[in-house]
Amino acid sequence: MWRGFMTARVMIALVLALVLGVLHTLAPALGVSRWLVALCAAYLAAALAVRLYLRPRSPGRDFDPQWVSTIGVDLIAFAVLQFLQAAGINFSPLFALPVLTASAMGSALLALGTAAGVTLLLLADAWVLALHGGGEAGPFLQAALTGAGYFALAFLVNQMAARLAREESAARVERQAARMQAQVNALVIEALSEGVLVVDGAGRVNTANPAARQLLGMGQFQGNFSLTGRPSWKPLFALSMQSFTHGTPQSAELALEEPRVGTRRVQARTRLTAQGQPGSHSLCVIFLQDLREMEARLRTEKLAAMGRMSAAVAHEIRNPLAAIAQANALMDEDLKDPALRQLSGLVRKNAQRLAQIVDEILDLSRARPGSGGGAVLALDAAVGAACADWSAQTRNSARVHVEAGAPALWVRFDGDHLRRVLVNLLDNAARYAGQAPDSIRVVTRAAEGGAALQVWSDGAPLEPSVEQHLFEPFFTSESRSSGLGLFICRELCERHGAQIAYQRCLGGAAGLLREGNQFSLKLAVAQAPQAGTAGFDKIAA
Incomplete structure (x- = not known):
């Protein structure tokens, strides 16, 4: 808008300079003097300078120093032309330009002040004409009406400009809000x-x-x-x-x-x-x-509800089961009949099995993420000790081969939890592996981004339906299993930032590779503790 008004000033100045220059050259009788042409040329130079070198101000201000270089220059130039009545031309319509400029670009005070200044100039011109024309009232009436029109023009244009500025500001705010909302919607989607x-x-x-x-x-x-x-x-x-x-x-x-x-x-x-x-x-x-994801979420919710219910039931069963086992042990001391002692042993065996299932369920409900704290352990030493104990207890030393390939690696894992994971995996391997030597292999090695622990056995491949639900709780293909072993392994691994996975792959001794089932753990590597620290003493103990 500012550039538009400044360009209009340049065009009007150019037209004035051309018209008065042509009249001065071609019609000397009209009385257009040389200095009037020079005035128009100076006005053109001032208008060009403002258009090229000044920067626009925000609408609604009082223009400050720009008032002199724009509206003030216009009023002086047009007033001089109007007073001299060069070539008998009425220049009063030109006053509309400074009034419009002040009304659109300035404040209401500047707009009305400019209209008042134009009115005073017109009245002064009418007074001069009245002195030379015998005191007629016509010029005064015309000047007053023109001034009233400029006042109305200044007021209306200023109100329209103010409204336009408000709407533009509101549109800018709404556009920014819409852009922000669009960005939020895009992020949400x-x-x-x-x-x-x-x-x-x-x-x-x-x-x-x-x-x-x-x-x-x-x-x-x-x-x-x-x-x-x-x-x-x-x-x-x-x-x-x-x-x-x-x-x-x-x-x-x-x-x-x-x-x-x-x-x-x-x-x-x-x-x-x-x-x-x-x-x-x-x-x-x-x-x-x-x-598939919907079904998985539903299955997870069902399993969670089942786990809470199972924990509550297991807690209620634990005390009666202990009483049954104790009563059976006391009764077994007085039994002499072999048949009755056989029945008592059957009760004892099944009570132990029920107690193990109860302990597994309660362990899941009690354990919390991060229960291992900051415990670290030497991988090869912990795996070797756990495998040796399991082999001795289950008498499977001939079938198990341990290949320790990470002697310098320490991992972030609780020792008891790692032992339990290994025992569960070895129990599964022993259940399905063959009886030949080297039918079960436990391997440790360094892996990209951590350490790897692998338990391989030469058992038959799993059915697809079994493999799909392998790590889910209470899912088992054995009638005498609780279905919690692999689920507990996964839970313990997740608590320590480890991952467990199953795959069917080749394994066994070199030169005798054969297909088997392998469970792989990827463990987080930790720095070895300094000797004498509390953590080291705990691990050593």
Whole structure:
């Protein structure tokens, strides 16, 4: 706006200089003097200087020093031309420029002050004319009406400019808020675990968050795409077309066939955006949810509820079970009949089994993440001691081979917890491994980013249904097992920042490699404690 007014001043000054210059040259009888042409040229130079070198001020201010270089110069130049009445031309309409400039760019006080100054100049010009014309009232009336018009013009333009400035400021704030809201929405959509697709009427995907791209097998592809681009996406395209056709939300379970990944079962829900202006088209928003993840969450919630219930039941069973075991032991002392002693032994064996199951369940409910504290241990020494004790107790020394390949590695793990993990894994291995020597191998070695502990056995491969639920609680293929062993191993590993995994791979002695089942632990490496510290003394003990 400021540049527009300054450019208008330059154009008016140029026109004045050209008109008066032409009249001075071609019509000397009109009385256009040379110095009036020089005045117009000076006014043009001043207007150009302001336009090129001054910077605009914020609207609504009093212009400060710019008042003199803009409005003040205009009033002086136009007043001189009006008083001299060069070539009989009325220059009073030119006063509209400084009034408009002050009204649009300045404050209300500056606008009304400029209108008042123009009115005084016009009245002064009317007074001069009245002195030379016999004191007629016509020039005064014309000057007063023109001044009143300039006052009205100044007031209206200033109000409109103020309103425009308020609306612009409000629009700027709203635009900033909308931009911030759009960024928040984008962050929320990007972080959603649920897939989101925005589809137009032609099946073109305008927006897709990372979860949706992952479900559709798009990987890191970031461009727009069409649901008709792959045969596996046709169910989604058909669902979106149904939404557009019926104008109502749709919901369905779809099977997306991917050549590499296989079949993905997803829950798809559609919503239509509100139609905007006439002629615009609504969009279809498709929400995708992986049914496998939904089933996994439901299964986790069920297992958590089952675990809480089992812990409560186990706690109530523990005391009666101890009483049964104690009573059976007292009764066994007085029994002489071999048949009755055999029944008593059967009671004792099953009571011990129940006690072990109760202890496992209560241990899960009592243990908390980080229960190992900052304990560290020498991996090879701890594994060797645990394997030696287990071999001696179960009489499996011939079948177990320990290969210690990390003599200098210390890991962050509680000693009792690591022993329990190893015992569970070795018990499973002994249950399914063969009787030949070297049928069970325990290997330690350094791994990328940590240390590795592997327990391998030459047992038969697991069934796919068993492997899928291998680390879930209360899942077992054995009738006399609680199904908590591998689940406890995973829980203990997670508490110490370790990972456990299963794979079917080759193993055994060199030259006699054969397939077997391997459980691998990736442990966090720690610095060896200094001799004499509390941690070292605890580990040594």
